[in-house]
């Protein structure tokens with residue numbers, strides 16, 4: 001489903017160049033769960049940003065279902081993001097002028113779904129926020145905003161879920177329920193889950209663990225053998 005081929009990402013700084021990804025290679029099959037681990041600053045968010053088509057790699061390609069994803073134009077990328085991707089960022093990017101329910105319904109409305117509010121309400125309920133549907137982002141705690149963002153990312157049952165430390169802002173109990181939600185969606189809909197996490201236990205629940213190391217992706221073979 002996804003293939004990274006010699007993926008490189010350099011950031012240009014004033015004096016120098018920072019190489020974050022350096023010939024990263026990876027193949028991910030449809031329906032797999034994969035944890036991306038690595039120390040802070042190793043390029044995990046950068047990798048997800050490229051996979052979401054929000055930035056262009058410096059060189060190399062991302063193949064999505066046999067298509068060079070990174071060579072598509074902005075409209076084609078937007079269509080894929082709308083129909084197939086669910087992106088959970090570290091920062092929530094909620095629309096401040098919309099209620100919790102409005103935020104979750106937004107991707108469905110954009111896609112022209114008739115029962116947008118009904119589906120959005122169901123997903124808000126699944127993240128435990130049924131009682132907060134009329135609240136605006138500013139009236140929600142950080143953890144609640146994160147859960148709205150997660151509901152919005154998952155409401156259209158995307159084929160590929162990209163999650164950047166999705167439980168980073170949540171207490172242990174809420175975090176565990178969000179992880180359950182992500183894994184149950186993977187099981188129910190056959191979606192692919194790419195999860196950046198610092199939590200070893202969460203990583204071990206994934207079928208594969210891949211470590212970002214000096215700009216390369218290194219598969220944890222012991223884990224692959226143990227599942």
Ligand code: ADP
Nearest residue numbers: 011012018020039040041042043044045046047
């Ligand atoms: P991680 O998510 O693993 O903590 P990031 O992908 O956010 O790491 O960042 C990797 C490295 O790239 C860091 O050293 C960071 O400072 C740098 N970086 C990230 N985004 C930019 C940018 N837009 N411009 C310059 N440097 C960046």
Ligand code: MG
Nearest residue numbers: 044045090164
């Ligand atoms: Mg990060």
